[in-house]
Amino acid sequence: MVEWSEQERTIITSIFASLDYEDIGPKALSRCLIVYPWTQRYFGAFGNLYNAEAIKTNPNIAAHGIKVLHGLDRAVKNMDNIKATYAELSVLHSEKLHVDPDNFKLLSDCLTIVIAAKMGSSFTPEIQATWQKFLAVVVSALGRQYH
Amino acid sequence: MSLSATDKTRVKDLWEKVTPKSAEIGAEALARMLVAYPQTKTYFSQWGDLSPQNAQVRKHGGVIMAAVGKAVKGINDLTGTLSALSELHAFKLRVDPANFKILGHNIILTLAMYFPGDFTPEVHVSVDKFLQNVAWALSERYR
Numbered sequence: 001m002v003e004w005s006e007q008e009r010t011i012i013t014s015i016f017a018s019l020d021y022e023d024i025g026p027k028a029l030s031r032c033l034i035v036y037p038w039t040q041r042y043f044g045a046f047g048n049l050y051n052a053e054a055i056k057t058n059p060n061i062a063a064h065g066i067k068v069l070h071g072l073d074r075a076v077k078n079m080d081n082i083k084a085t086y087a088e089l090s091v092l093h094s095e096k097l098h099v100d101p102d103n104f105k106l107l108s109d110c111l112t113i114v115i116a117a118k119m120g121s122s123f124t125p126e127i128q129a130t131w132q133k134f135l136a137v138v139v140s141a142l143g144r145q146y147h
Numbered sequence: 148m149s150l151s152a153t154d155k156t157r158v159k160d161l162w163e164k165v166t167p168k169s170a171e172i173g174a175e176a177l178a179r180m181l182v183a184y185p186q187t188k189t190y191f192s193q194w195g196d197l198s199p200q201n202a203q204v205r206k207h208g209g210v211i212m213a214a215v216g217k218a219v220k221g222i223n224d225l226t227g228t229l230s231a232l233s234e235l236h237a238f239k240l241r242v243d244p245a246n247f248k249i250l251g252h253n254i255i256l257t258l259a260m261y262f263p264g265d266f267t268p269e270v271h272v273s274v275d276k277f278l279q280n281v282a283w284a285l286s287e288r289y290r
Binding site for chain 2: 030031034035052055056109112113114116117118119120121123125126128129132
Protein backbone atom coordinates (compact mmCIF):
# COMPACT_ATOMS: atom_id res chain seq x y z
CA MET A 1 0.00 0.00 0.00
CA VAL A 2 1.31 3.42 -0.88
CA GLU A 3 1.40 5.91 1.98
CA TRP A 4 0.53 9.53 1.27
CA SER A 5 1.14 12.36 3.72
CA GLU A 6 -1.39 15.19 3.99
CA GLN A 7 1.10 17.47 2.28
CA GLU A 8 1.55 15.09 -0.65
CA ARG A 9 -2.22 14.81 -1.13
CA THR A 10 -2.54 18.58 -1.11
CA ILE A 11 0.27 18.97 -3.65
CA ILE A 12 -1.30 16.51 -6.08
CA THR A 13 -4.87 17.80 -5.80
CA SER A 14 -3.71 21.38 -6.16
CA ILE A 15 -1.68 20.67 -9.30
CA PHE A 16 -4.72 19.02 -10.88
CA ALA A 17 -7.06 21.79 -9.72
CA SER A 18 -5.13 24.37 -11.73
CA LEU A 19 -4.21 22.08 -14.63
CA ASP A 20 -5.12 23.30 -18.13
CA TYR A 21 -5.93 19.90 -19.67
CA GLU A 22 -6.42 21.30 -23.17
CA ASP A 23 -2.94 22.80 -23.10
CA ILE A 24 -0.89 20.28 -21.14
CA GLY A 25 -2.41 17.06 -22.54
CA PRO A 26 -1.54 17.72 -26.19
CA LYS A 27 1.89 19.13 -25.27
CA ALA A 28 2.83 16.11 -23.18
CA LEU A 29 1.75 13.50 -25.72
CA SER A 30 3.23 15.26 -28.73
CA ARG A 31 6.52 15.81 -26.87
CA CYS A 32 6.65 12.08 -26.09
CA LEU A 33 6.10 11.18 -29.75
CA ILE A 34 8.83 13.60 -30.85
CA VAL A 35 11.44 12.87 -28.18
CA TYR A 36 10.85 9.09 -28.23
CA PRO A 37 9.78 8.45 -31.82
CA TRP A 38 9.37 4.70 -31.35
CA THR A 39 6.26 5.48 -29.28
CA GLN A 40 4.60 6.49 -32.57
CA ARG A 41 4.10 2.78 -33.18
CA TYR A 42 0.84 2.93 -31.21
CA PHE A 43 -0.61 5.76 -33.26
CA GLY A 44 -0.60 4.38 -36.80
CA ALA A 45 -4.27 5.29 -37.25
CA PHE A 46 -3.91 8.86 -36.07
CA GLY A 47 -2.87 10.44 -39.37
CA ASN A 48 0.20 12.48 -40.26
CA LEU A 49 3.10 12.00 -37.80
CA TYR A 50 5.87 12.56 -40.33
CA ASN A 51 7.69 15.33 -38.52
CA ALA A 52 7.59 17.38 -35.32
CA GLU A 53 5.40 20.10 -36.88
CA ALA A 54 2.87 17.52 -38.10
CA ILE A 55 2.75 15.85 -34.67
CA LYS A 56 2.33 19.16 -32.86
CA THR A 57 -0.60 20.20 -35.07
CA ASN A 58 -2.28 16.79 -35.37
CA PRO A 59 -5.81 17.16 -33.92
CA ASN A 60 -6.14 13.41 -33.17
CA ILE A 61 -2.99 13.50 -31.07
CA ALA A 62 -4.18 16.63 -29.28
CA ALA A 63 -7.55 15.04 -28.46
CA HIS A 64 -5.86 11.88 -27.27
CA GLY A 65 -3.46 13.84 -25.06
CA ILE A 66 -6.43 15.46 -23.32
CA LYS A 67 -8.10 12.07 -22.90
CA VAL A 68 -4.97 10.52 -21.36
CA LEU A 69 -4.55 13.43 -18.96
CA HIS A 70 -8.17 13.13 -17.81
CA GLY A 71 -7.40 9.46 -17.26
CA LEU A 72 -5.26 10.57 -14.35
CA ASP A 73 -8.29 12.15 -12.62
CA ARG A 74 -9.38 8.79 -11.30
CA ALA A 75 -6.03 8.26 -9.61
CA VAL A 76 -6.28 11.68 -7.96
CA LYS A 77 -9.75 10.79 -6.62
CA ASN A 78 -8.58 7.35 -5.41
CA MET A 79 -5.04 7.95 -4.23
CA ASP A 80 -5.30 5.21 -1.63
CA ASN A 81 -6.12 2.55 -4.16
CA ILE A 82 -4.59 3.45 -7.48
CA LYS A 83 -3.72 -0.17 -8.18
CA ALA A 84 -7.35 -1.32 -8.14
CA THR A 85 -8.55 1.84 -9.85
CA TYR A 86 -6.42 1.09 -12.91
CA ALA A 87 -6.79 -2.70 -13.06
CA GLU A 88 -9.14 -2.52 -16.04
CA LEU A 89 -7.06 0.10 -17.86
CA SER A 90 -3.98 -2.05 -17.29
CA VAL A 91 -5.70 -5.02 -18.92
CA LEU A 92 -6.73 -2.77 -21.82
CA HIS A 93 -3.19 -1.51 -22.38
CA SER A 94 -1.84 -5.05 -22.25
CA GLU A 95 -4.45 -7.13 -24.10
CA LYS A 96 -5.89 -4.67 -26.57
CA LEU A 97 -3.44 -1.84 -27.09
CA HIS A 98 -0.28 -3.95 -26.62
CA VAL A 99 1.69 -1.04 -25.17
CA ASP A 100 5.19 -1.84 -23.87
CA PRO A 101 4.91 -0.77 -20.19
CA ASP A 102 8.36 0.86 -20.37
CA ASN A 103 6.67 3.49 -22.52
CA PHE A 104 4.45 4.62 -19.62
CA LYS A 105 7.54 6.04 -17.95
CA LEU A 106 8.52 7.93 -21.12
CA LEU A 107 5.12 9.65 -21.31
CA SER A 108 5.19 10.32 -17.59
CA ASP A 109 8.63 12.00 -17.89
CA CYS A 110 7.39 14.20 -20.74
CA LEU A 111 4.31 15.19 -18.71
CA THR A 112 6.56 16.14 -15.78
CA ILE A 113 8.76 18.26 -18.06
CA VAL A 114 5.78 20.06 -19.63
CA ILE A 115 4.34 20.84 -16.20
CA ALA A 116 7.74 22.01 -14.94
CA ALA A 117 8.03 24.33 -17.95
CA LYS A 118 4.56 25.74 -17.21
CA MET A 119 5.01 26.16 -13.46
CA GLY A 120 8.61 27.41 -13.57
CA SER A 121 10.21 27.94 -10.17
CA SER A 122 6.96 27.15 -8.35
CA PHE A 123 7.64 23.54 -9.36
CA THR A 124 9.92 23.17 -6.35
CA PRO A 125 12.13 20.10 -5.75
CA GLU A 126 9.65 18.88 -3.11
CA ILE A 127 6.70 19.27 -5.46
CA GLN A 128 8.69 17.49 -8.18
CA ALA A 129 9.40 14.58 -5.81
CA THR A 130 5.71 14.24 -4.85
CA TRP A 131 4.53 14.56 -8.45
CA GLN A 132 7.00 11.92 -9.64
CA LYS A 133 5.98 9.61 -6.77
CA PHE A 134 2.35 9.95 -7.88
CA LEU A 135 3.19 9.19 -11.52
CA ALA A 136 5.38 6.25 -10.50
CA VAL A 137 2.43 4.72 -8.66
CA VAL A 138 0.18 5.28 -11.70
CA VAL A 139 2.79 3.74 -14.03
CA SER A 140 3.19 0.74 -11.75
CA ALA A 141 -0.59 0.21 -11.58
CA LEU A 142 -0.90 0.40 -15.37
CA GLY A 143 1.74 -2.28 -15.78
CA ARG A 144 0.35 -4.51 -13.04
CA GLN A 145 -1.99 -6.71 -15.09
CA TYR A 146 0.48 -7.56 -17.82
CA HIS A 147 1.43 -11.22 -18.05
CA MET B 148 21.67 6.97 -31.13
CA SER B 149 24.52 9.13 -32.39
CA LEU B 150 24.34 12.88 -32.84
CA SER B 151 23.39 14.33 -36.21
CA ALA B 152 24.63 17.72 -37.38
CA THR B 153 21.18 19.09 -36.51
CA ASP B 154 21.42 17.70 -32.97
CA LYS B 155 24.82 19.33 -32.47
CA THR B 156 23.59 22.69 -33.77
CA ARG B 157 20.52 22.63 -31.52
CA VAL B 158 22.63 21.78 -28.46
CA LYS B 159 25.24 24.44 -29.19
CA ASP B 160 22.56 27.07 -29.85
CA LEU B 161 20.78 26.31 -26.59
CA TRP B 162 24.07 26.36 -24.71
CA GLU B 163 24.70 29.98 -25.76
CA LYS B 164 21.76 30.79 -23.47
CA VAL B 165 22.67 28.17 -20.85
CA THR B 166 26.28 29.26 -20.33
CA PRO B 167 25.63 32.56 -18.48
CA LYS B 168 23.34 30.68 -16.04
CA SER B 169 25.29 27.44 -16.02
CA ALA B 170 26.18 27.42 -12.30
CA GLU B 171 22.62 28.23 -11.25
CA ILE B 172 21.10 25.60 -13.55
CA GLY B 173 23.58 22.98 -12.38
CA ALA B 174 22.87 23.77 -8.72
CA GLU B 175 19.13 23.48 -9.35
CA ALA B 176 19.43 20.17 -11.25
CA LEU B 177 21.62 18.49 -8.64
CA ALA B 178 19.52 19.78 -5.73
CA ARG B 179 16.37 18.45 -7.36
CA MET B 180 17.90 15.07 -8.04
CA LEU B 181 18.84 14.61 -4.39
CA VAL B 182 15.29 15.45 -3.29
CA ALA B 183 13.35 13.56 -5.96
CA TYR B 184 15.69 10.52 -6.13
CA PRO B 185 16.89 10.01 -2.57
CA GLN B 186 18.93 6.95 -3.51
CA THR B 187 21.40 9.31 -5.22
CA LYS B 188 22.25 10.82 -1.85
CA THR B 189 24.38 7.76 -1.16
CA TYR B 190 27.15 9.32 -3.22
CA PHE B 191 27.30 12.48 -1.13
CA SER B 192 27.10 11.19 2.44
CA GLN B 193 30.28 13.12 3.31
CA TRP B 194 28.36 16.41 3.03
CA GLY B 195 25.85 15.72 5.80
CA ASP B 196 22.64 17.63 5.18
CA LEU B 197 21.85 17.49 1.47
CA SER B 198 19.04 20.02 1.28
CA PRO B 199 18.72 22.23 -1.83
CA GLN B 200 20.16 25.17 0.15
CA ASN B 201 23.38 23.37 1.02
CA ALA B 202 26.24 25.44 -0.41
CA GLN B 203 28.35 22.38 -1.20
CA VAL B 204 25.48 20.83 -3.16
CA ARG B 205 24.89 24.00 -5.15
CA LYS B 206 28.59 24.49 -5.85
CA HIS B 207 28.95 20.92 -7.02
CA GLY B 208 25.97 21.29 -9.33
CA GLY B 209 27.84 24.19 -10.90
CA VAL B 210 30.98 22.06 -11.29
CA ILE B 211 28.99 19.33 -13.02
CA MET B 212 27.26 21.76 -15.36
CA ALA B 213 30.59 23.37 -16.28
CA ALA B 214 31.81 19.92 -17.33
CA VAL B 215 28.68 19.45 -19.45
CA GLY B 216 29.49 22.80 -21.06
CA LYS B 217 32.94 21.49 -21.83
CA ALA B 218 31.32 18.45 -23.42
CA VAL B 219 29.25 20.76 -25.63
CA LYS B 220 32.46 22.43 -26.84
CA GLY B 221 33.99 19.00 -27.51
CA ILE B 222 30.80 17.58 -28.98
CA ASN B 223 32.63 16.05 -31.92
CA ASP B 224 34.78 13.88 -29.67
CA LEU B 225 32.96 13.19 -26.43
CA THR B 226 35.04 10.14 -25.55
CA GLY B 227 38.26 12.13 -25.83
CA THR B 228 36.87 15.25 -24.16
CA LEU B 229 35.51 13.28 -21.20
CA SER B 230 38.27 10.70 -20.88
CA ALA B 231 39.77 12.07 -17.64
CA LEU B 232 36.31 12.47 -16.10
CA SER B 233 35.47 8.94 -17.14
CA GLU B 234 38.50 7.64 -15.29
CA LEU B 235 37.50 9.66 -12.22
CA HIS B 236 33.95 8.24 -12.22
CA ALA B 237 35.12 4.71 -12.97
CA PHE B 238 38.00 4.27 -10.57
CA LYS B 239 37.53 6.81 -7.85
CA LEU B 240 33.86 7.80 -7.56
CA ARG B 241 32.43 4.50 -8.78
CA VAL B 242 29.07 6.04 -9.57
CA ASP B 243 26.66 3.45 -10.95
CA PRO B 244 26.13 4.60 -14.56
CA ALA B 245 22.35 4.22 -14.16
CA ASN B 246 22.53 7.46 -12.21
CA PHE B 247 23.76 9.43 -15.24
CA LYS B 248 20.30 8.98 -16.71
CA ILE B 249 18.69 10.24 -13.52
CA LEU B 250 20.83 13.39 -13.42
CA GLY B 251 20.19 13.84 -17.15
CA HIS B 252 16.44 13.89 -16.51
CA ASN B 253 16.87 16.55 -13.85
CA ILE B 254 19.10 18.67 -16.09
CA ILE B 255 16.47 18.46 -18.84
CA LEU B 256 13.69 19.36 -16.40
CA THR B 257 15.65 22.38 -15.15
CA LEU B 258 16.37 23.51 -18.72
CA ALA B 259 12.62 23.29 -19.48
CA MET B 260 11.93 25.45 -16.41
CA TYR B 261 14.52 28.08 -17.31
CA PHE B 262 13.84 28.19 -21.06
CA PRO B 263 10.18 27.24 -21.56
CA GLY B 264 10.09 28.90 -24.97
CA ASP B 265 13.41 27.60 -26.28
CA PHE B 266 13.17 24.06 -24.95
CA THR B 267 10.87 22.85 -27.72
CA PRO B 268 10.29 19.13 -28.32
CA GLU B 269 12.86 19.27 -31.15
CA VAL B 270 15.52 20.80 -28.91
CA HIS B 271 14.51 18.35 -26.15
CA VAL B 272 15.19 15.30 -28.31
CA SER B 273 18.62 16.63 -29.32
CA VAL B 274 19.57 17.44 -25.73
CA ASP B 275 18.30 14.04 -24.56
CA LYS B 276 20.47 12.32 -27.19
CA PHE B 277 23.42 14.54 -26.27
CA LEU B 278 23.19 13.70 -22.56
CA GLN B 279 22.88 10.02 -23.42
CA ASN B 280 26.10 10.29 -25.43
CA VAL B 281 27.76 12.15 -22.56
CA ALA B 282 26.71 9.34 -20.20
CA TRP B 283 28.11 6.81 -22.64
CA ALA B 284 31.46 8.62 -22.87
CA LEU B 285 31.52 8.97 -19.09
CA SER B 286 31.09 5.20 -18.68
CA GLU B 287 33.80 4.44 -21.23
CA ARG B 288 36.51 3.51 -18.71
CA TYR B 289 34.27 1.50 -16.35
CA ARG B 290 35.03 -1.95 -17.70
